[in-house]
Amino acid sequence: MVLLIPERLNRRGRLEHPEPGAPKRPTIVALLLACAVLLVLDQTGPALTPVRRLLGEVYGPLESATSTVARPVTSVPEWFHTQGALRERIGGLESDNAALRQRVASAGFDRNKLAEYEGLTAAAQDIGYAVVPARVVAYGASQSFSRTVTIDAGSTAGIEPDMTVLNASGLVGRVLRVTRSTATVLLIADADSVVGGRVGDSMEVGFVHGAGVLGGSGRLDLELLDQSVVPAKGDTVVTWGSSKGAPYVAGVPIGVVDSVYSSVRDSTQHARITPMVDFTSLDVVGVAVPSGTKSDRAVIDADGELK
Structure with missing residues (x-):
């Protein structure tokens, strides 16, 4: 069914047509x-x-x-956003990994350093002297003595010539000369070094000579005063001690008897000593000083306390 709507008449009676474009x-x-x-x-x-x-x-x-x-x-904008976030995340993880690798790499160094300081504390208690901690900063190949090291503590730390130098393992050497901030130490492995020592439970006295060798094959030579005494393999040799503790205080471990032999030239008994100290890996050492010594750094006293 279709509805027809008549067109309207205008005021003059004429038909009114719709405007062009208007819907019918x-x-x-x-x-x-x-x-x-x-x-x-x-x-x-x-x-x-x-x-x-x-x-x-x-x-x-x-x-x-x-x-x-x-x-x-449509996913291009989201892809770029995701890639940027991933790159930022990866960068953060790489930074974290680098920090962890650095910590792991230095963990052994930190443990060894702590162990050295703890060993110095025990050494100070054993010898009854205060100890000034120091670090080895150079080996003295270019100095007048062939087997020396330089430490980063000098006269302002209370260090003087002819003082005993040791580490957590045993005797290192003695102070030769001092500046305000450094000191030169003659190692007991030097061929010109002579240290008085006592052997094992017998407490027999002898003189320990350096052989000039620092590596694993380096040995010290012990010449006993009493030729009738034959030290046993494995006996520990400690310092005899000097007047007023200079240049060596008493009771510092020097080494262990490795073997005994007789010298054909002078008909004397000798013992080869394996040193307690590894001279090629020296790091933290301590200088034995009298109690009450004024120092510009912390000192481990004879009771093992840090002051």
Whole structure:
């Protein structure tokens, strides 16, 4: 059924035509009727279910394919954001790993340093002297003595020539000369070094000579005063001690008897000594000083306390 709406007459009795481009009344009425029909059908619900299902089956794959094609384009901004976040995260992890590697690499050094300081504390208690801690900063190949080291403590730390130098393992040497901030130490491994020593439980006295060798094959030579005494392998040799503790205080371990032999030249008994100290890896050492010595650094006193 089509509804016809007559055109209106103007005031002069002439037909009034619609303006060009304006929608015609029949078209408007048809659209209104279509809307009404759709509203009625939508209220019925089940009546449109097959139609909706058919439209879903037809347009669903088309929508999926369109989404798949468009996804690379639409996801570009998100991709850039994700990549930037990943790069930032990776950079942070690499920084953390570098810090961890550094800590792991220095962990052994820190443990050894702590062990050296703890050993100096025990040594100070054993010998009954205060100890000024110092670090070896140079080996003296270019100095006047062939087997010397330089430490980073001098006269301002209370150090003077002819003072005993030791570490956590045993006797290192004696102070030769001093500046305000450094000191030169003659190692007992030097060929010109002579240290008075006592052997094991017998307490027999002898003189320990350096052989000039610092490495693992380096040995010291012990010449006993009493030729009737034969030290046993494994006996410990400690310092005999000097007047007022200079240049060597008493009771500092020097080494262990490795073997005994007789000198054909002078018919004397000698013993080869393996030193307690590894002279090629010296780091933290201590200089034995009298109690009450003024120092510009912390001192481990004879009771093992840091002052």
